[in-house]
Amino acid sequence: MSSFDVDAVIVGSGPNGLVAAVTLAEAGWRVVVVEAQETAGGGLRSAETTLPGFRHDLCASNHPMAMASPAFRALRLEDEGLTFAQSDVPLGHAIRPGESGILRRDVDETASGFGDDERLWRSVMGTFGARWRQLGRAIGDPLRPTPDLIALGATSVWPLPWILRALRDERSRGVLAGLAAHSIVDLRRPAAALVGVALGALAHGVGWPAAVGGTQSIADALLARLASLGGELVTGTRVTSIDDLPSARAVLLDTSPRDALRIAGHRFTPSYANALHRMRYGAAVYKVDWALDAPVPWADPALTEAGFIHLGGTAEQVIRAERDVTAGQMPDEPFLLLSQASTVDPSRAPAGKYAFSGYAHVPFGYDGDLTDTIERRIEAFAPGFRERILARHASGPAELEAHNANLIGGAIDGGVPDLRQLIARPRLSLTPQATPDPRIFLCSASTVPGPGVHGMPGRLAAQAALRRLG
Numbered sequence: 341m342s343s344f345d346v347d348a349v350i351v352g353s354g355p356n357g358l359v360a361a362v363t364l365a366e367a368g369w370r371v372v373v374v375e376a377q378e379t380a381g382g383g384l385r386s387a388e389t390t391l392p393g394f395r396h397d398l399c400a401s402n403h404p405m406a407m408a409s410p411a412f413r414a415l416r417l418e419d420e421g422l423t424f425a426q427s428d429v430p431l432g433h434a435i436r437p438g439e440s441g442i443l444r445r446d447v448d449e450t451a452s453g454f455g456d457d458e459r460l461w462r463s464v465m466g467t468f469g470a471r472w473r474q475l476g477r478a479i480g481d482p483l484r485p486t487p488d489l490i491a492l493g494a495t496s497v498w499p500l501p502w503i504l505r506a507l508r509d510e511r512s513r514g515v516l517a518g519l520a521a522h523s524i525v526d527l528r529r530p531a532a533a534l535v536g537v538a539l540g541a542l543a544h545g546v547g548w549p550a551a552v553g554g555t556q557s558i559a560d561a562l563l564a565r566l567a568s569l570g571g572e573l574v575t576g577t578r579v580t581s582i583d584d585l586p587s588a589r590a591v592l593l594d595t596s597p598r599d600a601l602r603i604a605g606h607r608f609t610p611s612y613a614n615a616l617h618r619m620r621y622g623a624a625v626y627k628v629d630w631a632l633d634a635p636v637p638w639a640d641p642a643l644t645e646a647g648f649i650h651l652g653g654t655a656e657q658v659i660r661a662e663r664d665v666t667a668g669q670m671p672d673e674p675f676l677l678l679s680q681a682s683t684v685d686p687s688r689a690p691a692g693k694y695a696f697s698g699y700a701h702v703p704f705g706y707d708g709d710l711t712d713t714i715e716r717r718i719e720a721f722a723p724g725f726r727e728r729i730l731a732r733h734a735s736g737p738a739e740l741e742a743h744n745a746n747l748i749g750g751a752i753d754g755g756v757p758d759l760r761q762l763i764a765r766p767r768l769s770l771t772p773q774a775t776p777d778p779r780i781f782l783c784s785a786s787t788v789p790g791p792g793v794h795g796m797p798g799r800l801a802a803q804a805a806l807r808r809l810g
């Protein structure tokens with residue numbers, strides 16, 4: 341008979357906390373998940389933030405990483421009713437009103453729209469895209485290098501401006517820069533293009549699907565699986581000390597490094613505590629949801645069917661905007677990322693209406709009101725957009741952090757994913773999820789392999805706990 345109340349307590353119910361909980365419960369452990377917010381899911385939540393019947397994703401909306409992730413594939417969440425929908429056009433990158441680079445599922449169709457860069461796009465993105473399973477494994481567990489990871493690193497370890505010297509067409513250059521900008525790092529630094537090449541390849545390999553019913557459906561599927569395995573969920577409880585938790589063989593923290601220190605700092609060695617303390621956070625986001633009475637009237641009709649849209653301009657404009665936000669300055673024309681999940685999932689809005697969301701990259705902790713700037717920028721690319729707005733809901737960095745303590749200063753990365761912090765996350769180790777206390781594990785995006793809805797930090801932390809304590 342175990343002397344513990346449960347086998348594992350998981351603090352935080354984001355994708356990583358829930359994947360960790362389900363992985364442990366499937367191994368026969370009794371688990372309880374403790375979540376600070378009233379609703380579970382962290383970055384997976386969706387809600388009617390604008391008007392009744394309009395369902396918006398609070399954070400993540402597009403799921404190439406979930407589709408390719410070994411963690412999600414192993415869980416077979418389709419058995420819990422989870423379904424995805426997607427467009428044949430994962431991404432449109434608007435360069436100027438009426439002119440865009442279009443990334444299609446089909447690599448040949450995409451490459452044929454990129455002029456002189458046709459062959460290069462097909463050979464690089466097509467090759468990685470065809471090997472999306474291996475790519476998913478390589479990105480998901482990068483401390484165990486595979487030939488695919490080495491090839492990805494060799495292709496994209498260079499600063500983006502160097503890589504762009506190989507491309508001539510402004511559409512392919514803009515698309516690649518926009519994809520790379522998802523990492524919200526200074527794109528002139530080494531390895532900044534890694535995320536861009538990976539996201540582009542996954543767009544061809546698995547697409548950029550949205551979860552039907554909203555990203556919350558992913559959390560609901562994980563919670564259903566957890567409940568079926570006897571796992572428990574406690575919401576509305578912000579954990580501040582490990583000593584307040586039920587006794588357990590293992591505690592897994594799906595938290596920021598700051599909360600990990602607050603909760604369990606007294607159990608860590610000074611050098612580990614220092615590594616958590618020194619974690620650097622990247623630039624932030626400013627998010628707006630809109631209830632529209634019709635889809636966005638894009639000047640370029642090719643953008644209408646895109647699942648996701650960048651309003652970024654040329655590659656040089658993207659690089660400048662990201663340079664500014666990472667240096668703490670607000671650019672005149674911030675990089676905008678807009679989700680058109682409503683196009684492929686009409687259940688997100690009342691019949692004939694349209695749920696639309698997007699965000700801008702802004703400096704860490706930005707406290708201004710950017711809504712008007714964002715709407716004016718969309719209006720420039722989609723004349724008539726503002727007339728279609730029925731209601732809006734804006735969240736700056738402070739509101740984002742209030743709804744999820746992991747979004748420190750509005751940064752969505754859990755620690756800026758630059759080359760150093762991609763490898764030493766939170767410190768250099770072959771099992772970076774383990775802490776100096778053999779019972780405590782970090783399982784959030786603040787550990788390897790970093791941000792995104794792929795559940796790999798959760799899976800790797802659960803596997804480390806099972807190996808050590810199982």
Ligand SMILES: Cc1cc2nc3c(=O)[nH]c(=O)nc-3n(C[C@H](O)[C@H](O)[C@H](O)COP(=O)(O)OP(=O)(O)OC[C@H]3O[C@@H](n4cnc5c(N)ncnc54)[C@H](O)[C@@H]3O)c2cc1C
Pocket residue numbers: 351352353354355356357374375376377380381382383384398399400401402403405406577578579580594595596599625627699743744745746747752754783784785786790791792793794
């Ligand atoms: C606006 C936005 C858009 C994004 N878009 C995408 C996208 O399209 N695709 C994609 O793959 N990724 C996207 N992401 C990133 C993705 O959402 C995150 O990388 C992912 O959710 C991280 O998962 P996690 O489990 O580590 O943490 P989170 O999802 O942040 O969850 C952490 C949970 O822990 C809880 N918590 C924290 N501290 C405590 C505590 N002390 N006690 C109790 N509970 C606590 C929080 O309330 C939260 O529920 C986006 C993020 C944002 C903010």
